[in-house]
Amino acid sequence: MKKNKKYISWLAALFISMFLFVIPVRAAGENIHFGSEEYQWNLHETSPIGVYAGAETAVLSAEITVLYDAEKLEYVSGGELTEPGKISVKKTGTGEEEIMEMLQFLPKISGTTEVTIQNAVLATQTGQVTVENSVSVPVNIPVLEGCKLSGITIDGTPVENFQPELSNYEIQVSSETEELNLKAEPLDAQTQVEISPVNLQAGENIVTITTTSLSGDKAVYELKVIKQETAAQPVTDLEKADSGEEGLNTQNVQETEEKGGFALTGRMAALFAGLTVALILLLSVQFLLSHKKKMRKKKNRKKAAPELQVSSEEKTENIELLGVEEELPVVDNREIEIAVKHVTMEFKKEKDESSSIKELAVRTLKGQRHVEKFKALDDVSFTVKKGEVVGIIGTNGSGKSTILKIISGVLTPTKGTVEVDRSKIQLLTLGTGFDFELTGRENVYLNGAVIGYTKEFIDEKYDEIVKFAELEGFMEEKVRNYSSGMVSRLGFAIATVRDTPEILILDEVLSVGDMFFRKKSERRIKEMMRGGSTVLIVSHSPSVIKANCSKAVWIEKGVLKAVGRAEDVCRAYEKMNG
Ligand SMILES: Nc1ncnc2c1ncn2[C@@H]1O[C@H](COP(=O)(O)OP(=O)(O)OP(=O)(O)O)[C@@H](O)[C@H]1O
Numbered sequence: 001m002k003k004n005k006k007y008i009s010w011l012a013a014l015f016i017s018m019f020l021f022v023i024p025v026r027a028a029g030e031n032i033h034f035g036s037e038e039y040q041w042n043l044h045e046t047s048p049i050g051v052y053a054g055a056e057t058a059v060l061s062a063e064i065t066v067l068y069d070a071e072k073l074e075y076v077s078g079g080e081l082t083e084p085g086k087i088s089v090k091k092t093g094t095g096e097e098e099i100m101e102m103l104q105f106l107p108k109i110s111g112t113t114e115v116t117i118q119n120a121v122l123a124t125q126t127g128q129v130t131v132e133n134s135v136s137v138p139v140n141i142p143v144l145e146g147c148k149l150s151g152i153t154i155d156g157t158p159v160e161n162f163q164p165e166l167s168n169y170e171i172q173v174s175s176e177t178e179e180l181n182l183k184a185e186p187l188d189a190q191t192q193v194e195i196s197p198v199n200l201q202a203g204e205n206i207v208t209i210t211t212t213s214l215s216g217d218k219a220v221y222e223l224k225v226i227k228q229e230t231a232a233q234p235v236t237d238l239e240k241a242d243s244g245e246e247g248l249n250t251q252n253v254q255e256t257e258e259k260g261g262f263a264l265t266g267r268m269a270a271l272f273a274g275l276t277v278a279l280i281l282l283l284s285v286q287f288l289l290s291h292k293k294k295m296r297k298k299k300n301r302k303k304a305a306p307e308l309q310v311s312s313e314e315k316t317e318n319i320e321l322l323g324v325e326e327e328l329p330v331v332d333n334r335e336i337e338i339a340v341k342h343v344t345m346e347f348k349k350e351k352d353e354s355s356s357i358k359e360l361a362v363r364t365l366k367g368q369r370h371v372e373k374f375k376a377l378d379d380v381s382f383t384v385k386k387g388e389v390v391g392i393i394g395t396n397g398s399g400k401s402t403i404l405k406i407i408s409g410v411l412t413p414t415k416g417t418v419e420v421d422r423s424k425i426q427l428l429t430l431g432t433g434f435d436f437e438l439t440g441r442e443n444v445y446l447n448g449a450v451i452g453y454t455k456e457f458i459d460e461k462y463d464e465i466v467k468f469a470e471l472e473g474f475m476e477e478k479v480r481n482y483s484s485g486m487v488s489r490l491g492f493a494i495a496t497v498r499d500t501p502e503i504l505i506l507d508e509v510l511s512v513g514d515m516f517f518r519k520k521s522e523r524r525i526k527e528m529m530r531g532g533s534t535v536l537i538v539s540h541s542p543s544v545i546k547a548n549c550s551k552a553v554w555i556e557k558g559v560l561k562a563v564g565r566a567e568d569v570c571r572a573y574e575k576m577n578g
Helices: 002-022 253-289 292-301 357-365 400-408 440-451 455-469 484-495 515-530 542-548 566-577
Strands: 031-034 047-054 059-068 073-077 080-083 086-092 098-107 109-124 127-131 135-141 149-154 168-173 182-186 192-195 203-212 218-227 336-350 371-385 389-393 415-419 425-429 503-507 534-539 551-556 559-565
Touching: 031 109, 031 135, 047 059, 047 109, 047 484, 059 098, 086 098, 098 109, 149 168, 149 203, 149 218, 182 192, 182 203, 336 400, 336 534, 371 400, 371 415, 371 534, 371 551, 389 400, 389 542, 389 566, 400 425, 400 503, 400 534, 440 455, 440 484, 455 484, 484 515, 503 515, 515 534, 515 542, 534 542, 542 566, 551 566, 559 566
Parallel strands: 109 218, 168 218, 371 559, 389 534, 389 551, 425 503, 503 534
Antiparallel strands: 031 047, 047 098, 059 086, 059 109, 073 098, 080 086, 109 127, 109 135, 149 182, 192 203, 203 218, 336 371, 336 415, 551 559
16 A cells, blocks of 8 residues: 555656646746836837846846837837847846846837737856747827827717826727727817727727827827627616726726736746646655655745735725815724824915016015915815825825925924924935936935935945846936936935835825836835835826825815825816816
């Protein structure tokens, strides 16, 4: 009986080994990826994209093949153009297990597109490795003014939550719809609009609407039209689509899900390979040495490194929208870190503007200047609890920066109070302290000094800053040649390199730049959250608030409109401003 068991063990080991050799399984250390899960670029602005290839041991050299849509993007630099739409990146390693290259593209047409790493051939210390599973990243190029549509209708029903600058929509039509009666209205009557013909089939159909501005700029709006298989639904699901998860306006949702699925498959393959190898070892050792205890120890070595979960406590606190002035009592025993109580801020504004400095001087001397007061904030109250990440949203000039300045002590309110320990606060604003005529390196020192770092501190942290911003190879270039995303990344890297503050206040720091930077900074913010920081984020962008915050405060024209779960507040904000 004992002998039979050993036989079975051997056979199992043999079978699994054959399986492993016959079916290629991607090992955990071999991978290709982009620096970000999504990129946002601007038309006619050269934009960078980080391409990576890694192995389990040091990479001696790599050849990475990258594909892109030559209709929408123009290749600028970073590799070798083998044919339109295909780039070969050849790079020698630096002793690291990963190789990175920055490619630069110039978007030619607004809309969405994607860049793909087709494969990578890596020379490593242990031999040649080919990574063949391709990876794509979506790139979004907002639609420029002259190309914008004001709306799209299907059978007279407008696509809900349509935003002129966003170009990707998904809609559903019933199985009975034979023809797509689609109309697209340009914002500017002189914009030309061309709709691709569509032969509506059950399932997924892609319709493109190409717009051309007077100056010749082009944009492509893409509609994924899903025709249902069965005849159960009414003509469209448009009216239901207010959550952004179904119906017409699920922009980019599909790509994100696909990417999530891919990442999972990659990890699962690596896990499967790891488990199988461990099993072979286990069985072989059992048969040959009968060292059961030692075996068990090995088995236990198969770790399950749990991913650290960011606490996303979404308390159902005061979700009343539109007109909430006071917070309701909350079942949450975390202590209050910031209490804004009935804050009003009045500024003075010149009533009739003088047409010249001379006139202004004369009026001032004569005491004839007409100055009126206006309220930038009017009786605003809310609280932020310890460890909470709260977003402040509102349109331009609504008072967001003013409330941050009051909280951080830069301004004193006309009425009301803020209870907070200001020694714990670090306020981050970008765009200040950069000299575009200096190099990236010089700006690290300049910007660091503006924030208050010593030269010794910057010397110590310099490499960390450059690595985080992923600007290796660009630091001796003048910042004038950087894209806006690169500047943002550098600014954020400098500003957040110091130890995690207890209260971090970010003013529009996450809304600028490309998605590459955004994802990285989001990850750093999440690290801060894990470290227990209380974070306050100001942004125009609901997606930034939704991605980072559990709670949101909406201020409009100085008045508190809503306080509540980030998702609910942002939905109301989008409805109002959409
Ligand atoms: N020091 C000041 N003196 C006079 N008016 C000011 C001052 N600071 C801000 N304001 C005015 O107060 C209002 C609110 O400005 P604030 O910068 O807080 O808005 P915001 O929501 O941050 O805007 P944005 O999103 O455009 O940055 C605006 O009308 C602005 O012009």
